[in-house]
Amino acid sequence: MINDGDYVAVFNNVHRVMKAEKILKEKRLNILLIPAPRALKSDCGLAIRYCLADRPVIEALLGEAGLLPEEIYRKQGEEFIRIDAPGA
Amino acid sequence: MKTIDCRKMTCPMPVVTVKKALEESPGQALTVLLDDGPPRENVARFAVNRGFTIEETPLDDGYAILISGSAGEAIAIRKEKVxxxxxxxxxxxxxxxxxxxxxxxxxxxxxxxxxxxxxxxxxxxxxxxxxxxxxxxxxxxxxxxxxxxxxxxxxxxxxxxxxxxxxxxxxxxxxxxxxxxxxxxxxxxxxxx
The missing domain is CATH 3.40.1260.10 (DsrEFH-like)
Structure with missing residues (x-):
């Protein structure tokens, strides 16, 4: 479900991820709620997938709503690269 | 040998069609005509994962994949018994x-x-x-x-x-x-x- 170059925002709380999904869906952004990859630690096991082109607007919206994810990763080959600061 | 033309089909129909054909004629070799790209890749991966042998030949329009081996019989037996x-x-x-x-x-x-x-x-x-x-x-x-x-x-x-x-x-x-x-x-x- 995660293609090379995709971004994965990992949340540790089901209410936060549900709120985040709702906000992003209302803006008709191309996101997908996915199971957090096994390689990444997640308490609630949920993540949101999006692409590079949508990254600035998605992270800005989540920041405004106080819903920035705990961790953001980029899929690179078989690995997940931790992206330092959300919105950076 | 049976040949089926799965060109112009959108995914996952090529795999669905090939699976059905293999189940209908277990043990018989099957030639599948496919568009290059995801249909070819998906059918090849599906056949190899199920234990078949494949042989790919480029065509003017797409690819021909010859699917053979006894995996079909094994699958049919498993399906019947299990x-x-x-x-x-x-x-x-x-x-x-x-x-x-x-x-x-x-x-x-x-x-x-x-x-x-x-x-x-x-x-x-x-x-x-x-x-x-x-x-x-x-x-x-x-x-x-x-x-x-x-x-x-x-x-x-x-x-x-x-x-x-x-x-x-x-x-x-x-x-x-x-x-x-x-x-x-x-x-x-x-x-x-």
């Missing part, structure tokens, strides 16, 4: 209680199936379960991936009609209660969601 795993999805929610949480859980379950090595042989969608196979569903990408791995996806025709969704079906085929009943009765295990 039976299939059938998943019955009878709702657009997983569990009872919060509808919002239930929808999230079912969506997450189907998306998780893609990441799991074991897959069901067949997924049957009835009642509000058909919301998952029709336009607007958030698991269409996952269902396409499962279809490419040989999972048969079928939606209840009466249910599609009831919700006026027959022309909005975006994954798998339309089925009827005879097929659903037979599938459930013949299955090795039925997983009801």
């Amino acid at each position: 039976g299939e795993t059938v998943m019955l999805i009878a709702s657009d929610m997983l569990g009872e209680g919060s509808e919002e949480l239930g929808r999230l859980l079912l969506k997450n379950f189907v998306n998780t199936l893609v990441e799991v090595a074991e897959t069901p042989d067949r997924m049957l969608f009835v009642n509000t379960g058909v919301f998952l196979t029709t336009e607007g569903s958030e698991v269409l990408e996952a269902l396409e991936k499962l279809g490419n791995r040989g999972v048969e996806i079928a939606s209840c025709g009466v249910c599609l009609d009831f919700f006026n969704l027959r022309d909005k079906l975006r994954s798998g085929t339309v089925t009827n209660m005879f097929t659903i009943a037979e599938s459930l009765l013949k299955a090795r295990s039925v997983i009801r969601l």
